[in-house]
Amino acid sequence: MEVYKKKNFLGKYIYLVPAVLLMLLFFVWPIILTIYYSFTNLALTGSAASSQEFVGIANYKRMLSDSAVKTSVVTTIIFLIGSVAGQTILGFVIAYLMREKNRIFRRIVGAVVLAAWVMPETVAAICAYTFFTDKGTLNLLLTSGGLPMVSWLFRYPLLSVVLANIWHGTAFSMMVYQSALDNVSGEVAESAMIDGANRLQNLFYITIPIIKDTIMTNTMLITLSTLGTFGMVYTMTSTTVQTLPVFMYIRAFKNYELGYGTAISMLILLIGVIFSIFYVKIQNKDGGK
Structure with a gap:
């Protein structure tokens, strides 16, 4: 009986061995190496x-005394808050406004919004760069309306990158919220309307x-993906806007300090963990009510 149980156990989990080995080789081991290298002068x-x-x-001591790291952390937080708030709110608004529209209208609007999201990040960054550059579309619209031209990428580089990232990533939030809103029962909303609730009260x-x-969940996913954004920022502004991924790249591959660069990557990981714990605690707190 005991031999049968062992065979049954092996039969259940033997097929997981290749997946576990691949995860150890391509996920766990690189993380271990990264942590180790952050304690070296590589x-x-x-x-x-x-x-x-x-x-x-x-x-890590050097990071604490490096003013450039502190500036990069502040820049990263601003970039995170702006991008996450913009993508979440705009994605929800688009999904909500399309909720009661016909199928053809939803497909057309959905295709337009998805066009930015399906682009590779670098391609989307080049498109955004041509939009915000001095001779780009935005300044063409401004001058056509009698307004002065603005050097967006020179005077407001961080704002330009935030707006570009919102444009690029809004489609993901839109699709998530479309699926969630489609599962909200219309009977609940109708009952509230009968009881005297207006459209805004029904919404909130x-x-x-x-x-x-x-x-x-969507906010947490956007936060983690935005935290690692590199191509959009670097392609549009080079090193003018130094979020932590860009700063890490400069230290590791331009200044050739791989050890210090990997230590900065640990800081990025730490920020991601802090945000994840924050979101999970809020979700658990709300769920426990």
């Missing part, structure tokens, strides 16, 4: 490139509370 040139040394927490007191878990 470099691409010089003596440290051929014989790296374990330097302990020296890279009926619809949004019903899909609040979807809103929280």
Whole structure:
């Protein structure tokens, strides 16, 4: 009987071995190496490139005293808040406005919004760059209306990148909210309307509370994906806007300080963990009520 149980156990889990091995090789092991390298002076040139040394927490001490790191953290937080708020709100508004429209209208609007999302990030960044550049579409519209031209990428580079990222990522939120809104029973809204609720009250007191878990999950996913955004920022502004991924790239591959660059990547990971814990706690708190 015991031999049968062992065979049955092996039969159930033997098929998971290849997947587990692949995860260990391509996910767990690189994370372990990254953590280790953040405690070394690994470099691409010089003596440290051929014989790296374990330097302990020296890279992390350097981060705490590096004013450029603090500036990058602030820039990253602003970029995160602007992008996440913009994508979440705009995606919900589009999905809500299309809720009661006919199928043809929804397909047309959906295709237009999805066009930005399906583009590779670098292609979308080039499109956004041509829109915000001095001779781009935005300035053409401004001058056509009698307004002065603005050097958006020079005077407002962070705002330009935030707006471009909102444009690029809104479609994901729209699709998530479309699916959630389609599952909201129309009978609940009709009952509220009969009881005297107007459209805004119906939205804020009926619809949004019903899909609040979807809103929280979508917000967390957008936050984590935005935190690692590199191509959009670097393509549009080069190193003018230094979010943490861009700053990490400069230190690791332009200054050849791989050890310090990997330590900065740990800071990005830490910020992602903090936001994830924050979202999960809010979701659990609301779910426990």
